[in-house]
Amino acid sequence: MSLVALERVGVSLGGRRVLEGVSLAIEPGEIVTVVGPNGSGKTTLMRLVIGALTPSEGRVLRAPGLTVGYVPQKLHVDPGLPLSVRRFLSLPRPVSRAEAAGALEEAGVGHLAGRQMTELSGGQAQRVMLARALTARPQLLILDEPTQGLDQQGSAAFYRQIEELRQRHGCAILLVSHDLHVVMAATDRVICLNGHVCCEGAPAQVASAPEYRALFGTGTQGALALYRHEHDHGHDHAAHAHAHGPEDGAADARGLALDAAGPHGAGAGPGTGTGAS
Amino acid sequence: MFDSFLTRAALAGLGIALVSAPLGCFVVWRRMAYFGHATAHASILGVALGMVLSVSILWGALAVALAMGLAVAWLGRRGHSSDASIGVLSHGALAFGLVAVALTPGLRGDLSSYLFGDILAVTRGDLAVIWGGAAAVMALLAWRWRALLTATLGPDLARAAGIDPRREELVLVVALAVVVAVALKVVGALLIGAMLVIPAAAARPLARTPEAMALLAALLGAASALGGLWLAYLFDTPAGPSIVCLAAVLFAITAMVPRRTG
Ligand SMILES: Nc1ncnc2c1ncn2[C@@H]1O[C@H](COP(=O)(O)OP(=O)(O)OP(=O)(O)O)[C@@H](O)[C@H]1O
Numbered sequence: 001m002s003l004v005a006l007e008r009v010g011v012s013l014g015g016r017r018v019l020e021g022v023s024l025a026i027e028p029g030e031i032v033t034v035v036g037p038n039g040s041g042k043t044t045l046m047r048l049v050i051g052a053l054t055p056s057e058g059r060v061l062r063a064p065g066l067t068v069g070y071v072p073q074k075l076h077v078d079p080g081l082p083l084s085v086r087r088f089l090s091l092p093r094p095v096s097r098a099e100a101a102g103a104l105e106e107a108g109v110g111h112l113a114g115r116q117m118t119e120l121s122g123g124q125a126q127r128v129m130l131a132r133a134l135t136a137r138p139q140l141l142i143l144d145e146p147t148q149g150l151d152q153q154g155s156a157a158f159y160r161q162i163e164e165l166r167q168r169h170g171c172a173i174l175l176v177s178h179d180l181h182v183v184m185a186a187t188d189r190v191i192c193l194n195g196h197v198c199c200e201g202a203p204a205q206v207a208s209a210p211e212y213r214a215l216f217g218t219g220t221q222g223a224l225a226l227y228r229h230e231h232d233h234g235h236d237h238a239a240h241a242h243a244h245g246p247e248d249g250a251a252d253a254r255g256l257a258l259d260a261a262g263p264h265g266a267g268a269g270p271g272t273g274t275g276a277s
Numbered sequence: 278m279f280d281s282f283l284t285r286a287a288l289a290g291l292g293i294a295l296v297s298a299p300l301g302c303f304v305v306w307r308r309m310a311y312f313g314h315a316t317a318h319a320s321i322l323g324v325a326l327g328m329v330l331s332v333s334i335l336w337g338a339l340a341v342a343l344a345m346g347l348a349v350a351w352l353g354r355r356g357h358s359s360d361a362s363i364g365v366l367s368h369g370a371l372a373f374g375l376v377a378v379a380l381t382p383g384l385r386g387d388l389s390s391y392l393f394g395d396i397l398a399v400t401r402g403d404l405a406v407i408w409g410g411a412a413a414v415m416a417l418l419a420w421r422w423r424a425l426l427t428a429t430l431g432p433d434l435a436r437a438a439g440i441d442p443r444r445e446e447l448v449l450v451v452a453l454a455v456v457v458a459v460a461l462k463v464v465g466a467l468l469i470g471a472m473l474v475i476p477a478a479a480a481r482p483l484a485r486t487p488e489a490m491a492l493l494a495a496l497l498g499a500a501s502a503l504g505g506l507w508l509a510y511l512f513d514t515p516a517g518p519s520i521v522c523l524a525a526v527l528f529a530i531t532a533m534v535p536r537r538t539g
Pocket residue numbers: 013014016018036037038039040041042043044045073
């Protein structure tokens with residue numbers, strides 16, 4: 001049974017279509033990465049999954065009693081609010097001192113327990129939020145750009161750690177990332193988003209295709225290629241279904257599309273309407 | 278012991294200071310100061326309405342303060358939390374309230390007591406209302422404390438933890454309306470906002486946890502209430518403003534304390 005399933009979900013924010021026809025399902029224990037350019041609706045998708053947004057079309061199904069650990073893209077703590085890291089971990093559920101220390105240690109910030117939230121650097125804050133999410137003993141861990149505040153070494157180490165997190169906590173992980181080449185190795189499935197699901201697939205299958213190398217490559221050039229590919233989509237949704245650029249059309253045709261790829265791909269296509277049961 | 282008007286005034290001031298502290302902390306953390314003002318200003322209109330409809334002034338003030346709080350929250354949810362629209366509501370409510378009071382027979386002379394409070398005229402019945410309201414609001418805040426804090430950090434963080442941030446906002450709106458209504462007689466509509474914000478802001482530099490800030494705000498608020506009353510008695514100054522003056526002085530003192538780090 002899926003932890004979360006989106007069925008042909010559409011979202012409008014401030015009168016603009018932000019997401020359209022998005023269908024996907026997250027299975028227990030899998031690691032799913034969402035990639036896409038700025039403003040492509042990645043954070044919006046995370047907010048749908050945690051229930052902070054109600055879709056204007058379609059529906060979001062959550063497994064009953066689902067526990068979610070959520071690490072937002074950024075957290076603004078008002079300077080008027082005195083809040084130590086230790087205290088932050090106990091919101092909303094009180095956690096024991098040992099549990100808090102363990103989670104902070106696991107996130108690599110064991111030495112910060114006594115610090116104020118407002119005094120943390122971006123990367124430190126992100127790790128502290130990860131520690132807090134872990135104390136919720138989540139079935140689904142949602143990380144919105146967890147490496148944006150980390151240095152390059154830190155982010156490489158983080159992706160190695162993701163697999164460990166899954167092993168130790170037995171949770172599914174849904175994450176948003178820009179570090180495509182790094183994340184590829186650490187993920188079961190990649191969803192490429194640009195207002196709609198452009199393509200989706202298991203990285204192994206996707207990566208073995210020559211088209212994948214042409215599009216994603218390895219290293220920064222590949223990432224840039226992906227972005228070009230995505231920018232070829234208009235946000236003009238009246239036209240978007242047929243507005244794919246030539247590169248993208250080629251990619252779809254050769255099996256990058258979500259309907260064709262990956263062990264989970266078959267049930268998760270935009271047209272298949274995956275159920276949560 | 279409730280016989281002396283000064284004792285009753287002190288108890289009234291203490292009750293308001295205690296309940297204003299934790300609520301005022303949320304007002305500071307969530308930057309809801311405008312919210313407090315709008316709610317308090319609206320209560321003046323409630324006073325006039327209560328009089329005209331011959332229900333008690335307390336219920337009139339409570340109902341209109343609550344309606345204003347809900348209106349402001351609704352506007353905020355629709356993205357209108359700008360200074361302009363809140364300002365229109367807040368000052369509009371005050372102006373309509375003042376006009377309504379002037380048109381209400383039998384209220385005209387009392388206007389300044391609703392604007393600035395008349396703590397020395399507090400009766401035993403008023404005391405019961407103040408402490409009843411204060412106890413109810415403190416119990417409500419204590420019950421929702423962690424959920425309120427989580428929602429204050431961010432609506433998405435709350436949602437992910439299964440907390441409805443809109444419900445927690447509603448809790449604060451109701452708490453604010455109750456405090457405004459019961460404090461009207463003590464500090465008046467113009468200074469309730471000050472009693473909410475100033476002790477909490479004065480406590481901020483001394484606190485390292487939210488709970489410590491609320492407790493310190495309660496201490497500073499209580500000291501302001503009792504000290505302000507005493508000063509008003511000594512120098513024959515108006516009691517409500519004297520209390521707020523002392524709170525502001527305490528704020529200035531704690532603001533000079535260097536913030537501890539580490
Ligand atoms: N509350 C809102 N009201 C109106 N528009 C919004 C709102 N939130 C997001 N948007 C718009 O929705 C689109 C998608 O935003 P979203 O935050 O999901 O993008 P993203 O993929 O997470 O981008 P980034 O990589 O920069 O984090 C953007 O065009 C944004 O301007």
